[in-house]
Structures are given as structure tokens and as C-alpha cells.
Amino acid sequence: MVEYGELALKEAARYRGKIQVLPKVPIRSLKDFAVWYTPGVAALSRAVHEDSDLSFEYTWRWNAVAIVTDGSRVLGLGNIGPEAALPVMEGKALLFKYLGGVDAVPLPVATQNPEELVRVVRLVEPAFGGVNLEDIASPKCFYVLERLRAEASIPVWHDDQQGTAGAVLAALLNALKVVGKRLSDVTIALVGAGAANVAVANVLMRAGARAGQMIVVDSKGILHPERPDIEDLKRRNPWKYRLAVATNEEGRRGGIREALRGADAVIAASRPGPGVIRKEWVREMSDDPVVFALANPVPEIWPWEAKEAGARVVATGRSDFPNQVNNSLVFPSVFRGALDVRSRAITDGMIIAAAEELARFAEERGLSEDYVIPRMTEWEVYPRVAAAVAVKACEEGVARKPTTWSGELRRAQEVIGATRRALDALMRQGLIG
Ligand code: NAD
Numbered sequence: 083m084v085e086y087g088e089l090a091l092k093e094a095a096r097y098r099g100k101i102q103v104l105p106k107v108p109i110r111s112l113k114d115f116a117v118w119y120t121p122g123v124a125a126l127s128r129a130v131h132e133d134s135d136l137s138f139e140y141t142w143r144w145n146a147v148a149i150v151t152d153g154s155r156v157l158g159l160g161n162i163g164p165e166a167a168l169p170v171m172e173g174k175a176l177l178f179k180y181l182g183g184v185d186a187v188p189l190p191v192a193t194q195n196p197e198e199l200v201r202v203v204r205l206v207e208p209a210f211g212g213v214n215l216e217d218i219a220s221p222k223c224f225y226v227l228e229r230l231r232a233e234a235s236i237p238v239w240h241d242d243q244q245g246t247a248g249a250v251l252a253a254l255l256n257a258l259k260v261v262g263k264r265l266s267d268v269t270i271a272l273v274g275a276g277a278a279n280v281a282v283a284n285v286l287m288r289a290g291a292r293a294g295q296m297i298v299v300d301s302k303g304i305l306h307p308e309r310p311d312i313e314d315l316k317r318r319n320p321w322k323y324r325l326a327v328a329t330n331e332e333g334r335r336g337g338i339r340e341a342l343r344g345a346d347a348v349i350a351a352s353r354p355g356p357g358v359i360r361k362e363w364v365r366e367m368s369d370d371p372v373v374f375a376l377a378n379p380v381p382e383i384w385p386w387e388a389k390e391a392g393a394r395v396v397a398t399g400r401s402d403f404p405n406q407v408n409n410s411l412v413f414p415s416v417f418r419g420a421l422d423v424r425s426r427a428i429t430d431g432m433i434i435a436a437a438e439e440l441a442r443f444a445e446e447r448g449l450s451e452d453y454v455i456p457r458m459t460e461w462e463v464y465p466r467v468a469a470a471v472a473v474k475a476c477e478e479g480v481a482r483k484p485t486t487w488s489g490e491l492r493r494a495q496e497v498i499g500a501t502r503r504a505l506d507a508l509m510r511q512g513l514i515g
Contacts, residue, residue: 164190182414243281245409252440274352294331364391419471423481439470465494
């Protein structure tokens, strides 16, 4: 980890950033400027003035996403503010482009006020085809996303919520296949009730998990409607309150240990371990338990400890262990698919379609305890997820430019492939390297 940090500092000082804006049209002579800029460009402005939807045809808007953050919860570093968030947002933009062919623009903003965040996104809408919210503290992030999902005319997505939920669902669907259980039957303990797990809980319910059989624990213990802080929750965090009411039908009380007792699966997204989840507690889960310990940089329990305690399938957020639950498998292709059909929104149905496609891809390659979710380097998965998302957007009536599965697969392969080829060419020319 330390070496990566040192390397990142050294390379950042050398390259001074990770992305740049480069023309994508030929410039051969001065005459070209008259087309790309004035006087020619005025014709485009007149056309877009007549019909603002043409901004998606005549500019890069069809493929442009703003990565908006207030820097209030950056990685595990806390509220470090918008400037300090910029390197992370640049990295995200790099992944957007390389994995999804999406032109993403980092946009850290100098406010911590949720109303202002909503307003800033509404104000920049004309410039973008979508917005990716990033690293915004909970519960503020729930409010901002809910408002923007309802009000914006372009898709707004919060990766820490929805990207995580998509990746977790994909891995869980396959983990349950490995242990021979069904999502609709299992008891699931959720450790942590922040940005990640509130979204995970909601998406799991939409995908068929039984709300009553989910037990959610936060830093104060298991959620249930008689918790002393319930009225406070209702006021300050209605999203968590709704979970306290909907889940845990048996009215279980206690902490993580009690939540795990007899559970078929635990999904932990709480705080860095190890030792947040103990081996003895995993031993008290049901037969063939599934353990997802997602805290970064150190999982709530080390994978080998979970295995020693009887876990059949273990997943973490890390690339150095098997089964990395990784948002990067989700957000580039979800946006690829959503942008290509000019979707008005990214619905829960589209997130579930993405997860099911990820799960199917891994299943086709052969599931095992150590392979329940595709690896980031399995490039063929991204266009497939884009196709699944695009088709679902059409089915759900949010797509403005309908397509077919094979149509979007081809298009996504082309767009993503073009980025790879361009980067290869720049590297071969010595312009990057
Ligand atoms: P958050 O701050 O929004 O929420 C954290 C939650 O954990 C809160 O509900 C808090 O009450 C709870 N918590 C803290 N300590 C606890 C404890 N000892 N016992 C029970 N609950 C406890 O954070 P978040 O965005 O939801 O992320 C949580 C963790 O999950 C982070 O470490 C993050 O890096 C990780 N994460 C991993 C992935 C991934 O691997 N793909 C994705 C998202 C988040």
C-alpha cells in the first residue's frame, strides 16, 4: 500500500494529472477552424436553440458525465474537501473512459450543503448526458440522490450506493448458487447501514430477498423499530429508519454477533478491520455461510479467518484476494448502456439487470468458491453489461433512443474499443509513456 502511495505521488508529479481534453476531429488547416468554431459553429447553436435535444447529436453531450463530489467522505479519508477529492475524481474519470468509453469530467464543488449540491447538478445538466455523484457522506447522499433521481432529466447515479449494490448483488447471486441456496429463502445480515449497505439492502429487496429476513446492524447495534434512537432516526435518516421498520421480522436485538447467528450470508460494509467480525461469530452462522467483508483498505475479517471459521465463499473489496466486489465492474458499463439509449434515469431495474449479466458472465466461465464475480480484466464483460442495461432501459420506458441487445453490444464494443486503440496509438508514438 505504501509503495503504491509513493508511486502515485511520483507519477502525479511527472504527469500532472491523469486525463486531458484532446480534439477528436481532424485539424489540417486553418479552414477547419471555421467549421469546428466560428463561423460554422453558429449553425449548430441555432439548431440546438430550436431543439435542445440536438445537443446530444451535435456535441459530446451524448457521452459526457460529470463526476460531482463535495469531498465530504473521500475513500476512507473522511471529509477532506473538494480539492483533495480531485485526484480521486480524476482516477474515476480514467476508469470511466478506459472501461466504458465515457468522457467523464471531475467536478468537485465548494459546498457541503445538500440543497446547493442538488442545485449545482441541476445547473450543469445542459452540459452533460449523465451525472455520477461520488464520495458524499451519508445520510446527505441519500437525500441528494433521491432529489436528483426525481428531478433531473438526465441519469444521476451515486456510485457508492448503486455501484456497490450492483456489484454486491452480482457476487451474492453467484455465491448462493455455489452453496445451493436461493435469494428468496436466505437470511442476510448486513453490517453497516451507510451509503453502501442501505443501497445494498434496497436493491436486494428489489431483486427478491425477503426484507423480514434481513438483519441490519450499525454502530449502535441491530436495527429494529423499538430502538431508543428510532424517533431521531426517523427525523435525521429516514432511509435507515425505513430499514429499521421493514427488516428483522423476528425482532432480533444485539450487535454483530447476534445479527450473524444462523444467517446464511453476511454483507459487511462498515469500517476497516480486522476484528470487526470475529471468527467465533462466523462459526455461529448457518451451514455453508457466505461472508462479504467489504471495508477498505482492510476487510472486517481477513478472508483466511472467515474460511477457517467455515465460510464457503468469501469476498472483499480488494484485488489481492479472490472475489473482488468492485464497483468498477458496474459504473462504466451502466453509463455506457444508459448514455447509448439516452436514458432519462438509471432505475433499480437497470442495476439489477447489470448485476444479473455480471453474474451470468462469471457463471458461463465456471463458478467456484474463488470465482463468483468477473475480474476487472475480463474486458468482454463491459459491453455485455452495457447491452443488458440498455435493453432494460428500453423495457422500462426510460430510453429515448431504443436499441436491441445486439445493437448495443456492437456499439459498446466499438466505443470502448476505440478508446483502447487511441491510447495504444498514443503510447506507441511516445506521446504517453
Ligand atoms: P458510511 O460511512 O456511509 O457507513 C458506514 C456504516 O458502518 C455506518 O452505518 C456505521 O454506523 C457502520 N459502522 C461503523 N462501525 C461499525 C461497527 N463497528 N459495527 C457495525 N456497524 C458499524 O460508509 P460506506 O460508504 O457505506 O462504506 C462502508 C465501508 O465499505 C467502507 O470501508 C468502504 O470502503 C467499504 N465499501 C466497499 C465497497 C467495495 O468493496 N466495492 C463499496 C462501497 C463501500
